[in-house]
Amino acid sequence: MNQPLLRRIALTAGAPVAAVAFALTISSLALIVTGNNPIAAFGDMLENASRLETFVDILNAATPLYISGVAAAIGFRMNLFNIGVEGQYLLAGFFAAAVGSAGFIIDLPPPLHVAVILLVAMSVGAAWAGIAGTLKVTRGINEVISTIMLNFIATGGIIAWLILEWKDDSGASASFGTKEIDESGRLPNLNGLLELFTREVSKGRELTSVIFIAILVGVGYHLFINRTRVGFDFRASGYNPMAARAGGVPPKKMVMYAMLLSGAVAGLVGMFEVLSDRYKYGDSFVQGIGFNGIAVALIGRNNPAGIAIGALLFGFLSSSSGILQITGSATPEIVEIMKGIIVLSAVVAYEVVSRIRTRDEAKSAAEATTRMANDQPEEVSA
Amino acid sequence: MTAAIELIGITKRFPGVIANDDVNLTVQRGEIHAICGENGAGKSTLMKMLYGMQSPDEGRMLVDGVEVELSSPSDAIARGIGMVHQHFMLADQLTVLENVILGSEPTNGIGQIDFKAARSHFAEVGESYGLTIEPDDLVETLEVGERQRVEIIKVLFRGAQILILDEPTAVLVPQEVEELFRNMRELKANGATILFIDHKLEEVLEISDSITVLRQGKTIATVDPKDVTAGDLAELMVGSELPTPDTTDSTVTDIVTLDVDGLTVLDDDQRPVVDDVSLRIHQGEIVGIAGVEGNGQHELVSAIIGTLDPASGTVQLNGEDLAHRSVRERREAGVAYVPQDRHVEGLLLEAPLWENTALGHQTQRPFANGIWIDRAGTRERTETIRERYDVRTPNIDVSAHALSGGNQQKLILGREIMSKPDLLIASHPTRGIDVGAQAAVWDHMRTARAEGLATLLISADLDELIGLSDTIVVMFHGKLVATLDPSEVTPRTLGAYMTGASLDGDAGPPDTNGDEEAAS
DSSP: HHHHHHHHHHHHHHHHHHHHHHHHHHEEEEEEEETTOHHHHHHHHHHHTTTTHHHHHHHHHHHHHHHHHHHHHHHHHHOOTTTHHHHHHHHHHHHHHHHHEEETTSSHHHHHHHHHHHHHHHHHHHHHHHHHHHHHHHHHHHHHHHHHHHHHHHIIIIIIHHOOOOOOSSSSSOOOBBOOEEEGGOOOOHHHHHTTTSOOTTTHHHTHHHHHHHHHHHHHHHHHHHHBBHHHHHHHHHOOOHHHHHHHHOOHHHHHHHHHHHHHHHTTTTHHHHHHHHHHHHHHOOOOOHHHHHHHHTTTTHHHHHHHHHHHHHHHHHHHHHHHHHEEEOOOHHHHHHHHHHHHHHHHHHHHHHHHHHHHHHHHHHHHHHHHHOOOTTOOOO | OOSEEEEEEEEEEOOOOOOOOEEEEOOTOOOOOEOOOOOOOSSSHHHHHTSSOOOOOOEEETTTTTEEEOOHHHHHHTTTTTEEEEEEEOOSSSBBBHHHTSSOOOTTSSSSHHHHHHHHHHHHHHHTTOOOTTTTSBBBSSOHHHHHHHHHHHHHTTOSEEEEEEEEEOOOOHHHHHHHHHHHHHHHHHHHOOEEOOOOOOHHHHSSSEEEEEEEEEEEEEEOOGEEEEOOOOOHHHHHHHOOOOOOOOOOOOEEEEEEEEEOOOOSSSOEEEEEEEEEEEOOOOOEEOOOOSSSSSHHHHHHHSOOOOOOEEEETTTEOOOOOOOOHHHHEEEEEEEEEEIIOOOTTTHHHHHHTTTTTTTTTTEEETTTTHHHHHHHHHHHHHTTTTOOSSSSTTTGGGGGGHHHHHHHHHHTTOOOOSSSEEEEETTOOOOHHHHHHHHHHHHHTTTTTTTEEOOOOOHHHHHHEEEEEEHHHHHHHHEEOTOOOOOOHHHHHTTOOOOTTTOTTTTTTHHEEEEE
């Protein structure tokens, strides 16, 4: 009696477990081929991850990845491929840092100051993604092409030019970048909160409070996409644009909404640097999270909880590359290989599971049809 | 002389439908042979089997007297059979010559394309069949008729002696049709055999040497065009016996629900696909639109539901003009829609049933509550539909694609009727579903009519049209050409109006103005 339920649970859990097992196998092979001992390498990685400081590292790395994953997922839900999260968050981070450190803003009280920075970041991200949306809606230009080009324009063009205009010329630092944001525009770290449960965090690690923003983004995304009317319109368009249209969902408007929303969320990706790490946009501002976010969204199947798991997994892998270098049990590049393999095996595993599920459903529907037909033979003699 | 093609007892089944049922067809070498029949008569399936795109379940195929088994188009081409599809398959940015050789490029020893050989073969083909076209023109600069010629040359270039043309005249303007017919005669004079699908009867009578009529998957007759009139052909296509209309009392009231006036929809080339259509549907009335598919029915429906913007005219629902409102506003105003293809416009196949119930009504109760989707309300409604409309499913969480066509259609019908609309647009509501589900759908539509629903029914199924409709209007070339009483309609008149055939004076003129006809 409980077999279908058990089977469902096994199928749901099966995909990620199979993906990770497969990724571990392939990575082990890669390690053996390169002359390393996989058991030693994985052992080092796990042992490292059990340290409190690494735990903080993982959360700090996962935070922007998660936001970036959600930004990509919003597009994916509508069958839009927003590759421009990268450019959107860099541009947004730059403007947010520039405005946040500008003279006319620094006298604001702390919460307002932070709010202005967040607002600027979201607006810039949305506006930049909105260009791609407008091009798609009015001219039919594929968003993949336009967002890739907008990435280059954002980083190579606008930021490269404006950073010279707005650079920190106080002489305090030798590096390029905006001025640092004042105290009132910074978020405190969460070490105090963490230390309530455990020992003191050492080695200068600070747990970013942007993690709360990430959690809010995740909860908001879940509520929006699964519970609201507009979210339903989104998903309907993603499932079947023609049916959605016949059901009253305006397709062009939905494309615009999706791009704007994805861009606004993307704008928040760089906030952990602006609000809690370096407090500025400098030449070492973190790059590549936009692309990793796409991978994380793929691993998490655009599901808010799934993306979180993907982000933590990627955060764990990133934090492992250091320890592998130190212990010498493997080349740190193996971590990048593992990331790639996990994404690929996740995509394959989900596809396999969804096929099995489709077959199961068709079978049970067919059974229901015959069962009901036998129960009530005169049902359709209308 | 052995026949070019001989089909014996060909049968092809699809789940729930028999597309071809014991079809026999003989095409003599060097003749132009037309295949006529309504949509769904099985013409396309038959041609696809001849071209190796599908294989028959039963029966034998003989080409030039030799029994063959065609499992792919390349098999067919190897046997000298080529097909020109209704929708051209040409690359716009390549030249005529490049398109013609695409996929069968002559190459020299080291694998380079031998354009010289290609060019001379191209010229040979053109000369021997009397087809002229400049090989170096870009395809994107060509007219529709010229593109078609390129497609024909493409087939001949591969050595085809037997040509299948799928509705070749459907995309052409009259002058281009004349040109095509000239080409076809030239091809015939040079030894080619042509098999073509058409349902414009005057054209068929003009060009063909023999005509085979299909109806409901069966070969009805093969006739000589010299012996028949368009009226005779129409009767053969439609069938000699029509179903008797529903005898239940009329529930038609004199309250106008839908009032379409002078509606015109233009296609991309600014040609009218819906041409000055006027139509009224009253409360409790079912108006059925008959017509060969592709005569503007889908565009008419799209303009009423709002997925197409009309060029002119009004669409009034209960006295309020909706012609330029959004789909959602029309839905909210009380327009329900059962689309012609449930997989395209009706369902979210990967979404669970209960979410599918909300589609189209997601702004209204019980599906929505403010800005939120009311999950409990939606699920409850889905359960009600499951019960009342006998949707056979293990639960309402399975994806829509798990259900059979009939159950999917019952879900859609339930969703639309239970939203208490004023107007239901039902496009081919029982297409491709089993007999049991069909009876259920008809029953639900009759009940809704009795409760005052105004229904616009588009159908190719005459049982359905005559059995359900209070009034039948015929659509041809975007116009409403006749208004008929289902209890008095004859196969001859219906067939003639549907195919645009002249009636040799035995009924009213077919080209009356749809305006007054429909409104009367």
